Amino acid sequence: KNQVEQSPQSLIILEGKNCTLQCNYTVSPFSNLRWYKQDTGRGPVSLTIMTFSENTKSNGRYTATLDADTKQSSLHITASQLSDSASYICVVSFSGGYNKLIFGAGTRLAVHP
Amino acid sequence: NAGVTQTPKFQVLKTGQSMTLQCAQDMNHEYMSWYRQDPGMGLRLIHYSVGAGITDQGEVPNGYNVSRSTTEDFPLRLLSAAPSQTSVYFCASSFRQGSFYNEQFFGPGTRLTVL
Numbered sequence: 001k002n003q004v005e006q007s008p009q010s011l012i013i014l015e016g017k018n019c020t021l022q023c024n025y026t027v028s029p030f031s032n033l034r035w036y037k038q039d040t041g042r043g044p045v046s047l048t049i050m051t052f053s054e055n056t057k058s059n060g061r062y063t064a065t066l067d068a069d070t071k072q073s074s075l076h077i078t079a080s081q082l083s084d085s086a087s088y089i090c091v092v093s094f095s096g097g098y099n100k101l102i103f104g105a106g107t108r109l110a111v112h113p
Numbered sequence: 114n115a116g117v118t119q120t121p122k123f124q125v126l127k128t129g130q131s132m133t134l135q136c137a138q139d140m141n142h143e144y145m146s147w148y149r150q151d152p153g154m155g156l157r158l159i160h161y162s163v164g165a166g167i168t169d170q171g172e173v174p175n176g177y178n179v180s181r182s183t184t185e186d187f188p189l190r191l192l193s194a195a196p197s198q199t200s201v202y203f204c205a206s207s208f209r210q211g212s213f214y215n216e217q218f219f220g221p222g223t224r225l226t227v228l
Binding site: 004042043044046049089091101102103105106 | 117148153154155156157158203205215216217218219220221222
């Protein structure tokens with residue numbers, strides 16, 4: 001069964017600290033992996049998209065890594081800011097189809113001053 | 114560009130009522146979709162469209178109807194609302210790039226409560 005699991009479910013860190021969010025997937029055949037940021041009460045916003053051949057991609061202070069062999073991805077946030085408080089959603093696409101996206105339940109991150 | 118817009122932002126219905134959630138995008142994207150987001154679960158695809166006049170079912174289509182008469186608009190109709198349809202609904206659009214579909218742009222969501 002195609003599944004995407006994220007950990008931890010929630011995380012609290014202090015402003016200025018780094019953190020890493022995890023995503024494990026059992027999706028086949030793999031096409032690409034996406035990370036989204038969702039602020040409370042708003043729609044998700046794309047952070048990165050990685051295909052099979054890419055193992056790292058950055059967007060400002062956000063760096064995503066992908067290990068297609070172990071079917072794991074991580075999202076690393078550097079020097080966190082209060083505005084990073086949000087849910088982070090991992091999405092895996094299989095077969096490249098528009099309807100072939102499996103969404104994780106997300107990790108809720110709270111950055112405290 | 115307004116991006117993806119959704120109306121209304123909030124709605125309360127009684128069981129059995131019908132209503133239409135509106136979605137529009139001004140980016141000339143071919144692909145549009147509707148998702149629902151429930152607590153503790155990932156977004157689930159309800160219906161999607163790959164172009165005007167073409168729609169198809171997603172993972173959880175029961176109780177919902179869609180149509181796509183123009184590239185810009187993709188309304189979602191609830192035929193007879195049920196409490197199980199209480200959720201937050203997101204519309205998204207995207208375009209194809211190469212061999213896969215590029216990032217999706219999401220609307221702000223509609224929070225629906227069915228009593």
